[in-house]
Each structure stands twice: as structure tokens, then as C-alpha cells.
Amino acid sequence: MATVVSPVKTRPSIIVLLQEVQERYGYLPREEVARCARAAGISVAQAYGVASFYNFFKLSKPGKYPIRVCTGTACHVQGGQGLLERLRSELGIEPGETTPDGLFSLETVACLGACSMSPAMVVGDDVYGRVTPREIPRILARYRRRG
Amino acid sequence: MAQVLQIRPTAQQHRPRKVVAQPHFLVGAGTCGLAAGAEKVIQVLEAELAIRGTPAVIKRVGCMGMCKWEVMVDVWLPGRPRLSFGPVNEKNAKRLLHEYLDNGVVPGDMLLGVTPGYEEPPSLEEMEGRSITEEEWLTAPIQPGPNELPVVGRLPLLKDHPMMRHQLRIVLQNCGLIDPESLEEYLERGGYAGLQRALFELSPEQVIEEVTISGLRGRGGAGFPTGKKWALARQAKGSPKYVICNADEGDPGAFMDRSVLEGDPFRILEGMTISAYAIGASFGFIYVRAEYPLAVERLRKAIESAREHGLLGENILGTSFSFDIELKIGAGAFVCGEETALIASVEGKRGMPRPRPPYPAERGVFGCPTNINNVETYANIPDIVKRGGKWFASIGTEKSKGTKVFALSGKVRWSGLIEVPMGTSIRDIVFKIGGGIEGDRKFKAVQMGGPSGGCLPEALLDTPVDYDSLVAAGAIMGSGGMVVMDDTTCMVDVARFFLNFTREESCGQCTPCREGIARLYNLLEEITHRPGWNGGRLGAAKTAEERAALLEEIERLGRTIRDTSLCGLGQTAPSPVLSTLRYFRDEYMTHAVEARCPAGRCSDLLTYSIDEALCQGCAQCARSCPSGAIGGEKGKKYHINPDVCIRCALCLRVCNFGAVKAV
Numbered sequence A: 001m002a003t004v005v006s007p008v009k010t011r012p013s014i015i016v017l018l019q020e021v022q023e024r025y026g027y028l029p030r031e032e033v034a035r036c037a038r039a040a041g042i043s044v045a046q047a048y049g050v051a052s053f054y055n056f057f058k059l060s061k062p063g064k065y066p067i068r069v070c071t072g073t074a075c076h077v078q079g080g081q082g083l084l085e086r087l088r089s090e091l092g093i094e095p096g097e098t099t100p101d102g103l104f105s106l107e108t109v110a111c112l113g114a115c116s117m118s119p120a121m122v123v124g125d126d127v128y129g130r131v132t133p134r135e136i137p138r139i140l141a142r143y144r145r146r147g
Numbered sequence B: 001m002a003q004v005l006q007i008r009p010t011a012q013q014h015r016p017r018k019v020v021a022q023p024h025f026l027v028g029a030g031t032c033g034l035a036a037g038a039e040k041v042i043q044v045l046e047a048e049l050a051i052r053g054t055p056a057v058i059k060r061v062g063c064m065g066m067c068k069w070e071v072m073v074d075v076w077l078p079g080r081p082r083l084s085f086g087p088v089n090e091k092n093a094k095r096l097l098h099e100y101l102d103n104g105v106v107p108g109d110m111l112l113g114v115t116p117g118y119e120e121p122p123s124l125e126e127m128e129g130r131s132i133t134e135e136e137w138l139t140a141p142i143q144p145g146p147n148e149l150p151v152v153g154r155l156p157l158l159k160d161h162p163m164m165r166h167q168l169r170i171v172l173q174n175c176g177l178i179d180p181e182s183l184e185e186y187l188e189r190g191g192y193a194g195l196q197r198a199l200f201e202l203s204p205e206q207v208i209e210e211v212t213i214s215g216l217r218g219r220g221g222a223g224f225p226t227g228k229k230w231a232l233a234r235q236a237k238g239s240p241k242y243v244i245c246n247a248d249e250g251d252p253g254a255f256m257d258r259s260v261l262e263g264d265p266f267r268i269l270e271g272m273t274i275s276a277y278a279i280g281a282s283f284g285f286i287y288v289r290a291e292y293p294l295a296v297e298r299l300r301k302a303i304e305s306a307r308e309h310g311l312l313g314e315n316i317l318g319t320s321f322s323f324d325i326e327l328k329i330g331a332g333a334f335v336c337g338e339e340t341a342l343i344a345s346v347e348g349k350r351g352m353p354r355p356r357p358p359y360p361a362e363r364g365v366f367g368c369p370t371n372i373n374n375v376e377t378y379a380n381i382p383d384i385v386k387r388g389g390k391w392f393a394s395i396g397t398e399k400s401k402g403t404k405v406f407a408l409s410g411k412v413r414w415s416g417l418i419e420v421p422m423g424t425s426i427r428d429i430v431f432k433i434g435g436g437i438e439g440d441r442k443f444k445a446v447q448m449g450g451p452s453g454g455c456l457p458e459a460l461l462d463t464p465v466d467y468d469s470l471v472a473a474g475a476i477m478g479s480g481g482m483v484v485m486d487d488t489t490c491m492v493d494v495a496r497f498f499l500n501f502t503r504e505e506s507c508g509q510c511t512p513c514r515e516g517i518a519r520l521y522n523l524l525e526e527i528t529h530r531p532g533w534n535g536g537r538l539g540a541a542k543t544a545e546e547r548a549a550l551l552e553e554i555e556r557l558g559r560t561i562r563d564t565s566l567c568g569l570g571q572t573a574p575s576p577v578l579s580t581l582r583y584f585r586d587e588y589m590t591h592a593v594e595a596r597c598p599a600g601r602c603s604d605l606l607t608y609s610i611d612e613a614l615c616q617g618c619a620q621c622a623r624s625c626p627s628g629a630i631g632g633e634k635g636k637k638y639h640i641n642p643d644v645c646i647r648c649a650l651c652l653r654v655c656n657f658g659a660v661k662a663v
């Protein structure tokens, strides 16, 4: 039988390049997207086309504690929208934005995989399960204290 | 050639190592375990063991699926069976050590049972000459305490636990039991015996024959017979050939594939390697989403470890067969789970579906014949090849063989990850395995198949889990999300929720999907709001009859989208609406005609007021009300002016005393 045949590779894939940038900076700075586009041999507009197609890519700088609120089915059924609304009003930002002090950014994700703990959200690296909107101010205060 | 670890003969597959020399603590640290505080429990265990100076091993394992009892900790002491405890927290972790490790008495209130696969006593030589009877092995003084199971004298078995009793675990057999990073532990549980049999005893055609006999159908949603798919890829002309594992798992309420990847990654590698041998491929990709960092990490380590031991790479197990796997990290677009879009994405393009045929079996990645299967499909392969297709075909129903994994969640008492033989009724899953509805409320529906699936009402609870019965009932098997709903769930709201999802995830290539779903969503917005809502953005206020007629428009439009979209996303996007409309038409009518939401979910159809008995006069609601509808004086009672209220429900969510009511 044949030996291992690697897939045809001409130029590095734009997705992989962007993922590397995002890993390093936590988002896609403008100059870096331009650099990736050059390396992949495509236009900057095409690179942005790919970046905006995939939910994973962030175009603005995330906060020190990115908040990810689950908007998956189980969380929706358990009243997860309440969390998002409370966070919106407490932080004064919309999903995709970062607070002026750079501490928090808000985003929504479809299913964190903690459905049995729904509604769920993640602040920084900490997973919170069975959260009620009322607990939000207390949770945020914890990170504000930490700074 | 690299050193190959010992692959255990088939007969020994369920005889894991039964004794340990040191106490072992195996902590469930999947996502739900982490959400329940697994890291804190580990810290407590580490600190307490350090104080005692006892040499012990602490390991993080995958998810057993009993999320209700997270954090689950297995304690495995020398000369004792392995026991599962839960829920363990910072406080009772200390007591667990004190009572069981120090005093040898099992705290019955935390005990779940003897870990499955570890019930039998070890052999004499394993116990180093000390003879032990089964009775001795399974008996230990138990501190009484209710933990769902009566405890009488003898240690209960976890497999008898009410949540486990009706399950049959093939795909999940190792999840939560083994260290997912240890190839050695996978081999101890019978790993790679399937590949060994394939390479040394079977021709590629015979492997395909076994898979065909097994009756396995794709677990990614559509249920296409796997043996047939492999045969097509084998017969397809062209080389090289590829295999792909679809680990994109886009259903926003499901996490089965991830648990398998996190808990038993070698199983997927083995399944793919067997598939590659069968179709004649020498390279494979696993397409896994970047949102699953732990799964990516585990797969990366497993691939390396398999390479080191000659289970991937050139000349696998010393034969002339060579195969390697590369990870492709997806970036989170639901449509990329569709096979042709996934292939475009693997090639580094935007993940847009293309028309089929040609199917991937003929023209797949880089235009070459490609076999693409779901994670759970591959996870079944090692056991099918090891134990034979006939064995697998003996489980399940006539046309659906084997088992199916479900992520059971929503309003059910015991949510988690479960695996049942095909043919099990939905009623058994919800009421036996899931323990019924949370808070003993009334069951309303179960949603299966996520954004492509449908809702089944109470009258259809006896539908068996079987591809064809589910389709006949208006739902689909789907990839395995199963969300239980009770009388506080609004079915129109659920339909709107899924449409919002598919609306955002449509790739926008074809008009019925792009424009149709948006229009369908707007129709649902219209009936879940008061007539004339949003300044007539959706046209002038309608009469009751006109609103009732919207239901027909919804149905018509849904069918058009279903019949004219290019790919499965558009074709199935109307299913959540069409199925709820079929079974819960009354509820739609109440929304449309009476502008009322019986479940109390659609905020624009509710009336808000403040219960004076509960109001503490904190002014929180007045401060958050965007329309200035809430008046009052600090320290006294607040009230809502219904004429100014825009029914945004913010006050409901900010009140810390539950004083705001919405009916």
C-alpha cells in the first residue's frame, strides 16, 4: 500500500494564519490581517471576508476578562437571555464590544457544553453554571476588585 | 520501528487493572465538572493529602455524563473496588478523605456506586497471593445516607443507579473512566484490538462487509448507512483518497461529540484508521471547532502518542499500511458542519456548501475521493470490527442498529450525557434515565435535532429512538441534542429561537434560505408581539383574522424554504417551526389572535406590575427602566405605569426581591 501522502500544499491557508494571529493577540489587529493576506496571496478584503464568516475571529481587542454568555438551546429554555440583558445593562456594552476601562468584553456563544448547568456563562477562565441575573453584579464585582 | 504497546486480546477487553498500589483519586474535569468546581475540589484533595503525607495519585478524567452529581470523584484504594462519589464539593471532600481514606468507612450520602467495569474482584495474582472472595471485595462498612440508592450492607453498583440502569454504553464506554491522555489505559480497555483484527485478519473488503452487516448508520444527522458510504469511497477512482472526521458539532444545545473527543480520543483515531484501511486512504483530517480547546489539546496529544507507538504513520503495526492524521481547526460557523462546506473549509476557503452530486465519496477534499463521517460514527467502528458486525446488529431495532448518545438537558431532573440502545422510547429516556421533569412540573415537549429538528409533544412520548420513527413523528434523530421542555416553555419562542440561529448562520448563497428564513423569523416576531408593535415596521396593525392568517403564511413559506434551498441548513431550518405548528397550533393561535403568551415567555405579550408586599423600595427597577414607566419614592413602594411601559422585562430581571410580576 502507498506511503503517507500529505495533502497538496501551495500557500498557507488564510484560516490557519488568522488563527495564529488570534492566538497571539486575542484578536485580529488590522496590520496583522493585511500581513496574513499577503502571505496567503489574497486581497485584504478577501481576508476580512474569511474573518467575518467565522464566528471565532474577533476583530476588536477583548477585555481582560472576556465574558461569554451561552445562547444555546438549553440555556435559552432556562432563561439565559436574562443573563445577557443584565450584563448589557450592568456593563453598558453590546455583544462584540469592550468596556472603556478594558476590563470586560461581552460575547455570545452557542453552547458551552455545560447544558446541565444551564444557564451558563464564562468570565475569563471561570465557568459559572445555574446563574441568575441577580448574581451578575456580585460576579462582576469580584473581577473589578481583582482589577 | 517504534515500540508497540501490548494490544490486549479480545477476550480480555473488559478486564481492566483491578488493583492499585496507591490511593487514586479520579476527578471528573469535563466542562460540566469544571463548572461545578472540579479545580477547587482538586486543590482541597491535594492540600489534605499533603497534610497526611500519603502518597496518592490525583488524575483528571473525562465526563461520566452524570452532570447532576458533578463534581464526581472516583476513589480507588489499594485492595478495594473503585468507587464513584458525588456531588463532591470543597466541604465534603475533606469528610470523604476522613471517613473513607482514614477510617475505611464509606460515606453513604456521597456514594454513587462501584465504578462500572471495576465490579469483579481481582485475580489472586493481582492481589499478590492474598485470597479474596467476591463478597469481601464488595463489602465495606457504609455510613448510611440517602443518595438515590438504598444501601444495604453491600456496595451498590453504579451501573444499577437509576440514571445508569437503562443505558448501554458502547461509544461512551471509556468516558470518565480512563485517563484520556494515556494510550496504555485505552489498550487496557481493549483499545486497538479492532485495528489489529482489521489489519491482520481481514481484507479491506471484509472490513466494509463487517460494517455493512452491523447496520451502522451515520450519527451526524442524516443516518446514511456507513458500510455503503465506505464501499462507494473504496470503489471511487482516483488517488490519493482521504478520510475526514466531522467534529464540528454545530447544534447549539449538544456536546456529545466533544465529550467523546475529550474523554476517549484514541477511539476516534482507531475508528478513522480502520476506515482509511477499508477505503484505501493514506491521509485523514479531523475537523474540530476552535471553541473546543480541550478536545483539540487531547487530540493533538493522542495523535503524537499514536505516532510514537507505530499506530499512525508509516507501516502501522509493522504492516505495509500507512496512514496519518492532521487536525484542522474550524472557526465556528454552523454551516461548516455540512460536508461540502466542511471540505471547502479544510481546503482553506470560506465554508460554503456546493450542490451534490458529486458526493464527497467521488469528489471530496482537493477533488479526491473522501470518506466523511461523524465522531460518534467512527467511535462505534473499533467495537464493530473487534466484536463483529453481527454483535452490533443484535442491538437496536430492525432499521436502526446499535446505540445512540444524547445530551439530555432542559427541564429534566437529571441532565447529562446518556447512551441508549436504539428503540428505547423517549418516555423512558425522559422519565427513567432523566428522572422526570424538574420540580414535578408538567412535561410539554422534547426537542430533538436542534436547529434542523423538531419538537415532540406528550402524545408521542412512546416514539422509539429510531431514525424512521422519529422522522415519521416530525422530528429527527439529529446528532443527539435532546432538550426537555415543561409548561413554562413557550413553543413559539423556541421556534423563533432556532430561526434566529439559522438566520444568522445561513451562508447567504441562495435566496430561499437567506431571505426566506429572515422573513419567517419576522413573521414569528410579529405574532410574539402586540399588534402594531415596533411602530408598524412590519406593516400596519393587523386584525385578529389577519394575524391568524399569518400562521398559514408561516407554513407556506416554511415549506418553500424546505423544498428550494441548496443545502441541508436551509432545507431543515423550517423544521422547528413546522413541527411546533403541527403539534402546538393552539399556542400559536393564542399568540396571534389573543396576543397572549400562556407560558409567560414572550415579554411583549405580558403585563408588568409590582407586588407591593414584596417591594423593598430599592429603586433598582426605576433606575433600569428605559422608558421611565416606574415611579415611586426611595424606601417606599414602587409602581409601574402600564401606559408608559414598553414591556422590555428589564425590571423583572433587576429586582432582587422577586417583586416584579409579569402575566
Ligand SMILES: Cc1cc2nc3c(=O)[nH]c(=O)nc-3n(C[C@H](O)[C@H](O)[C@H](O)COP(=O)(O)O)c2cc1C
Pocket (backbone or CB within 6 Å): B217, B218, B219, B220, B221, B222, B223, B224, B246, B247, B248, B249, B250, B251, B334, B335, B336, B337, B338, B339, B340, B372, B373, B374, B375, B377, B479, B567, B568, B569
Ligand atoms: C447545516 C448542517 C450542519 C451539519 N452539522 C454537522 C455536524 O456538526 N456534525 C456532523 O457530524 N454532521 C453534520 N452535518 C451532516 C454532515 O453533512 C454529514 O452528513 C455527516 O458528517 C456525515 O457523517 P455520518 O454519515 O457519519 O453521519 C450537518 C449537515 C448540515 C446540513
Ligand code: SF4
Pocket (backbone or CB within 6 Å): B335, B353, B505, B506, B507, B508, B509, B510, B511, B513, B514, B565, B566, B567, B568, B569, B570, B571
Ligand atoms: S441553504 Fe442556506 S446555508 Fe445552505 S447554501 Fe443555501 S444559503 Fe447557504
Ligand code: SF4
Pocket (backbone or CB within 6 Å): B610, B614, B615, B616, B617, B618, B619, B620, B621, B622, B638, B654, B655, B656, B657, B658, B659, B660
Ligand atoms: S427593584 Fe424590586 S424591590 Fe426594588 S423598587 Fe423595584 S420592585 Fe421594589
Ligand code: FES
Pocket (backbone or CB within 6 Å): A070, A071, A072, A073, A074, A075, A076, A110, A111, A112, A113, A114, A115, A116, A118, A119, A120, B252, B253, B254
Ligand atoms: S446550551 Fe448553554 S451550555 Fe449548552
